[in-house]
Structure formats: structure tokens, C-alpha cells
Amino acid sequence: MNANKLKVAIIGSGNIGTDLLIKTLRSTFLECALFIGRNLGSPGMTKAGSLGVRTSDLGIEAILRDPGCWDLVFDATSARDHRYHWSLLENLKKIVIDMTPARVGEMCIPAINLDTCRQSKNVNMVTCGGQASIPLAHLIGKVHEEVEYIEVVSSIASRSAGPATRISIDEYVETTEEGIKLFSGCARSKAILILNPAQPCINMQTTVFAKVKDPDVDKLRSLIGETVKRIQIYVPGYQLLVPPTLENNRIVIMVKVEGLGDYLPRYAGNLDIINCAAIAIAEQYAKEHLTQLHAETRLK
Amino acid sequence: MKEARVDRVLEDCRQVLGDAVDALGGLRGESVLITGGTGFIGSWLAELVTFLNDHHDFRTRLMLLSSRAHLLIDKAPHLATRKDITLIARDVRSAIEIPSEVGWIIHAAGNPDNRLHASDPAGTIDVIVSGTTSILEASSRLPNLKKFLNISSGLVNGPQPFDLDSIQESWYGGIDCSSVSSAYAEAKRIGETLCAAYRSQYRLPIVNARPFAFIGPYQSLDRPWAINNFIRDGLLGGPIRILGDGETVRSYMYPSDMALWLLRILLHGKVGLTYNVGSPQGVTLRQLAEKIASYFPTNPRIILGLALDRGVRRSKFVPDVNLPQKELGLDLKVNLEEAIRRTILWNKEQSKKRGVYQTIVNDASTNEE
């Protein structure tokens, strides 16, 4: 175990958990102490094993039994399971990053509130559509005094949406809408999710519409580049497709997210963006944790 | 209100056991593992065994394996906290070490919810096939395994021809293996073949049961099966809607009978044999709807489906149970009318507890259960 890295555990050996594992292994600030699922035979567990990562099929029990081996845990299971896990983890006072729509903790959009949400012990990564759109919604909210309504439409490849996504579309919609309102200050919000089965698979595409009083498209255009750059620091595949435009009395901004292709192919940008965001906040914790450690070592 | 449910089930256990307690004597002091232990079958087996422990001093130890074991607290809190029940929170597919004192195994893991089979056919197959392989492997290393009961399904041999009154264990039809809607049936079928392979190659004492259809407590009414729909429609005030012309034939066994039959098959079933478990009393959906309607004071009307003039497809799903009846002396203690009456009562009590209709849909089942 490297003393210069933050030790993380990952619960949930599905696509999200496995992709997080690969990103963790690549990070200079994080290392994976434990990769946990329920089925040692699953593809994610097999992958972890092949990468030399310690695995367990005991579920939440595994990290409860060995709290010393980890400082931060990514929960990539399901909303229902996360609520159960949080009831067991809350007292441990460690950091939990919630990849599900459970929304028990504070919502985190790294481009916006990386600094403030690191005070929380439970941080929620909202949704993929939320990560793609909320920075833009936030910008609209900053530029305009009165934002009446913001709407986000995300189209993703059918193949990038597994059974877990499909059974929780309502949660996706409602969580994204909460996030939009929270970070933009708008009065009303709406989120729409479209699955498109076209082959070759489409990349994730997200459009933000807004109804505002006195839209200032020029100001948006002057600031959008900086917003996009801030996101690209942790999501390299994030790209502006249509710059802020006024069409039919609505502000329109369109972005595309191409994934890194770490685990699922590149078209699964939806998976990538939420994971990149999660890694960003985990690395932020890691940097502080290490600064603290070094400070303590110097005092000795 | 908890007591009301426990009372209903307790009464059912008392009635079904009647004078059959001695026949189950082989379980006294034994350790039994049930995979899928917190599901419908597992819960009823647990109720019956704990009844034997409480009232007949059986001292049987139960281990319930399930990937969602902690949900038993909500479903049956009186079971979850018992000392004679150990919950093992594991996925059956994962490499398992079965405690060496286990002498009896009932492998019931696998979700019969056909909505799940439609939405996640790959997961459905994996749980059943990998899960069965995994538990058979682990069983082959047990020092004192006396019997392994595989819970298969009456669906394994394909759709029952309408001109056949009931299907025997030895009958087989065909399933279209290239169709995704065959996922569950095909997986259960290979499960049986896996059991035959392990029985032959590793000399494991395996017996096979094919459950058909059941209605009773612990079965959620949101399952999209005809009888569940009818009861739910009745509880909502009707009308009771039959999709089709009502001539499709089904049969339903009450779960206390099911649990007793399974324990007797476990104890006395012949190794290598398959036993159907279900009611041989076929009833048309129209008759079923009428019976159910008669239990509601409002006597809701019954509406048949559309397209009746297009030659509606009818189906049948009724087991021939001569084998368990003759060979094991089993019979059904609860007839259909009684099964319906008790189920309606139980659900009424449930909805009083949870407030009108608990939306179980929000806790949609997945293959992780």
C-alpha cells in the first residue's frame, strides 16, 4: 500500500464499478484497496482479479469487517442498496461517494462545487445527464437574474443502458431535475432521457434549453469556453457541439460526451462522465488527506 | 398487525402438518441449507420448519442463503431474528463453502418473475445456470450430504398441449431455444441436466421437483399472473378483467401444501427422480374469476378480453401428480376455494398494515435477489 495514495474501496462490480476501478488504478492519488461485489464469477470481479486487485464477494460486510484498509468508498450498486449501505456506514465517519440516484448526501458537480462538497461525508454524483448539463445550467443561472425554466435532454446509445438504468429511469429524471434546480436557481426544471439503438452506437449527447427573462446569449458565448474547459479537466471527452444560441425564444446549448473507453467502449460517455466526476472528487479528498498526513509527519 | 399474518401462516402450518409430523422426523436435529432462502419457497419452508421446532421440538437448524438476505427483516421479521435461522448474505453464483454440518440442501435460487426474464434474460440464465453449478460444486465436497433437492419448474418441457389434461413428469414437449422468451425455461432445463450430471459423476443424492403455480401469503399480488391480477382487481373493487376468452386452464396449490410436499420430497424422494408439485385440479380462468368475485361482497363483474373472434390462444398448465401422491402418499389439504379465501384475507390484512396498496413496483425485482 502506497502511503502517498488514498485507499479506496469500490462496492458494486458491474460496469460502473469496474470502470471506476480502472480509473482508480490509473490515478496518481488513489489506489484500490478492495473491489467488492456479490458474485466472484462476474466479469467485473474477474477483471479485478486479473489486475491483481484484492476482491471480495461479501458485499457490504467486506468493508465493515476491515475498516482500516480503506478511507473512501465508491458505492456503485443501486439506490435501494445504497440507502441500506449508508445506514451501516454513516457511523464510520469515512467518505462515501454515492454513484446511485439515492441522493442521501450532498450533490456534487466538480466543475461547480468541488470545494464545498468535500466537507460532506456522503457525496452524491447525481446522474450522467446531470453531470453533463448542470455546469451549463449553472452558467445560465449566473448570467441571468431570472431563470424561469431549464430543460435537459440526453440521448444515449441503447447499448450503454443496462437493466439497472432502464428500471430506474424515473429516478434518473427526478434526480437530474433536482440537481438542475439546485445549481441554477431556476424555478422549474425538466429532464428527458432518450435511448437510441442506432448502430454504430451514438455518443452521449445532451442539450440544455432555458427560458429566461432577457436572454444574454453573447455573454453566455463569452463564458462557455471557460466552463467547458473546466469540465474537460476531468472529462476529456466533453465537447461543445452547438454554442449558446437563441432559437425559437429558448436558449439552446448542445454538448457531446465521448467516453475514454476504459471498460465499456467509447460510446458509453454517459458512464464515463459520472465516473470521471467521481474520480475528480475522490482525488480532491486524496490531495487534502495527503496534505494533512504530510503536515502531521512534519510535526513529529 | 404482525401477529395477524403470523397467525394465518401458523394455522396453515398446523393444519398441513396434521398427522404428518412423524413423517418429517428425519429432519430432527439436522442442518438444512436453502438457497434463494428468502424468496416465496424459502420463506414457506422456513415457516414450516420453525413451526416444527417450536411445537414439536425438532431442533432443526436452517441456513437461508440469499443475495438480499437482509430484506427478510421487512418481509418476515419473526423469522429474521430467530436463533434457529442463520442468514447467509451471498450470491449463489459466488464460490461458496457450505458449512460441513449441512446434511440437506434445497436449491431454490432463481427468480420466477417473468417480467425479470423479459428485461434481463441474460442475468436470469446466469443466476440459474452459474448458480446451480456453483451450489452443486460446493455440495460435492460435503461430508454428510443426505439429499439435495433441486427446485426446477413445470415450464421446462415447453407449453402444454391443450388436449392434454395434465402433464406427467415423463412428458416432454419442446421449447424454441433460439427465442429470448425461452430464457427461464431453458435455464431451468439445463439446471436439471446439470443435476443429473453431478448425480451421476459425483454420486450426489439429488432429487428434482417441478413446481407449477401457487397462490397464498408471501406472494406479491403485483406478479402479472392471472390469479394475482384477479385478486388484485377484486381488492380494488373490480371489474375483474380476463385477457382472452377465459378458457385458458390453470391450477393453483396453496403454499403450505407446497412446503410440506417439498420437505417430504427432500426426505423421501427417490434419488434421480423428478416430482411435480402443484394442484392437479384444473380450472378455467373464467371459473377462477367467478370464484374470486364471489368472495367480495360487491361481487365485481367479470370482463373478458378483446379479439375474442380472432381465435384466441388458450393455454394449459396443470401437473399430473400421481407420482408424489402414490409414491410419497402426499395430498392437498387446502382446496382452491380455501386458498383463494385465505389469500384475499391475508392481502386485506397486508394492505391495512401498509396503507392501501403498497407499490411493490418501486422495489422492482432484479436478478441480484
Add this chain to the structure above:
Amino acid sequence: MPNILISDPTLRDGNHAVRHQLNKSQIAGYAKAADAAGIPIVEVGHGNGLGASSLQVGEGLLDDRTILKVARENLTHSKLGLHVMPGFATINKDIKAAIEIGVDVFRVASHCTEADITQRHIGYIREKGREVYGVLMMSHMASKEILAEEAMKMESYGAEGIVIMDSAGAYLPGDVTERIAHLVSALTIPIGFHAHNNLGMAIANSIAAARAGTSILDGTARGFGAGAGNTQLEVLVAVLEKMGFSTGIDLYKILDAAEVAEKELMKTIPSIKSISVVSGLAGVFSGFAKHVERIAGEYGVDPRDVFFELGRRKVVAGQEDLIIEVAMELAASGKRRS
């Protein structure tokens, strides 16, 4: 005489034709007339269904609750129906309220290859004891075998019938016969068909469906609907009856209802414009038409080019935002309107 159940989305699909601006008196007026004619199901709402009023597909004049309440008040014999797409509407925000208002028939729709997103919604509606059908949209984009598989998923969730939509008006009668026959044989529940008239085939396609075993057909008064419009209902009923099918609808009264619709609901009677021929050939959702025309105009490109490009990209219903991207790209590549 075989029965055909008619479902009439004049006040829903028709809303596409007027950018979702149907008002209370229009809804009340037509609903009354449809009810009097004995139309079994009257479907109302925003063109894209419950919860769809949005900047993406167009904001409605009225909110869903108002539309449903007005219709509910004016229907006594006819059932009140609605169209709902998961991804646009949710159980908590939209479906619960619709049930309370008294909607009788819910048609839960997904793109033709994505039926599994309807599992919870169909289940919830069934649990509440309402009638629910599954709907497969843009059905020309999948083979008949895939359609049958997707339909069977919806059947397993509790749908009581499956309606196949020709949302782009792309089918020819032979396509319909083949698909409907396959579905009728593969499923145990009734099959329905919803046609659009982009290639002038709506009536012919509906008849082919009826002959192939469909038990439910959609049609709208004067064909009022998205793009080139739907199957013209009063014509459909007349033809079906002439062929020996029984619809239970009174001929004079449905002709009257069509007159009401013509007078009160529409500025122009639907006809097949060039853009509709193109969208039908391109296999793009009929509801895109007004958006494409507007945006193509703004960017100075040919709307027909936009449609063909959208078709090439295989866009599905609800992806209207892509129109801007496509128009921009065409403009940038110099493909201006000649």
C-alpha cells in the same frame, strides 16, 4: 362479424398539427361529439403524450391535468385514454395524477426496441387497476421478429394489448400485413395498429392490418395529426363497416364529429405536403415536421435535406434537439437551399 376497437387520438396526435395549442373549448367540443358517436376510446393530451410538454418537442397551451380534466368532464360512454412515454413522464410526477383524474386507458409507449423501459410504468398502472396497453413507436425501424420480442416483454409486464405505430408513415401495405400477422401469431394478447399518411397509405395500411388480425385501429377526425396526418377516422370506420367489420360507431354521428373537428380544431385539413413525403421516405418521426421547417428556414437550408440526414442518423422520437445540429452542419458544409 369481427370487431375492431377504434381508438381516436384526434385530441392527442392532432395536437402536433397545431403545435400543441388545443384549448379547453376545442377539447370539450370534440370530446362531446366523439362521445356521442360511440367512439370507444378518446385519447387526449400533448402530441407526445403525458409529461411531454417541453422546449424539446413544444410547450402545450394547457397543462396535462387541465386537458385531462376537461376531457373527463365531457366523456361519459367513451373511455378516456392517454399516451405516455417513460423518459418524458414519471410515475410520481405524472401518472399518479392522471389516475386520480380518472383516465381509463393508458398507452405506455417506447421506441420499438426499448420495451423494457416500460416495465415499471405498465406494472404501476396495472396495480392501480386501470387498462394499459403497450405501444411500440417507429416500428418500421425493427424487424418483425424483434417487434414480437419487444411486444412479448410488454405482455409479461402486464400490458393487455400491444399497439404498433407507424410513427413516420413509412410503411407500405405489404409491410403491415407481414408484421401484424407475425405479431398476432406470436402474442396471446390483441394487437393494434396506428398509421400515418405521409405516403398516402394510412387507410390501406389500416385495412391490411385489419385483414392480418389486428383488433385495434387508431384514426383521427379528418386525419388531424402529426406531419401528413393520421388515418382519417370517419373514412376508416365507413370502410371497415363496408368490409364487414363491426366498430360499434354510429356513422352519421362520427361524420358529425369530423365536421366539428374540421370547424373547431384545424386551420387547414391535413394533406400530404412535400416535406411529409420526404419524412415518410426518410423514416423520421412525423412530429418533427414543424420543427424542421422552422429551423431549416432559420439556417437557410433545405428542410428535405435535413430530414434525409436525420433519417440517415436514425433519430428516434423525442430527439428534436438534433434538428439544430443537423441544420448547422448542413449550413456549414455549404448545402444551402437552392
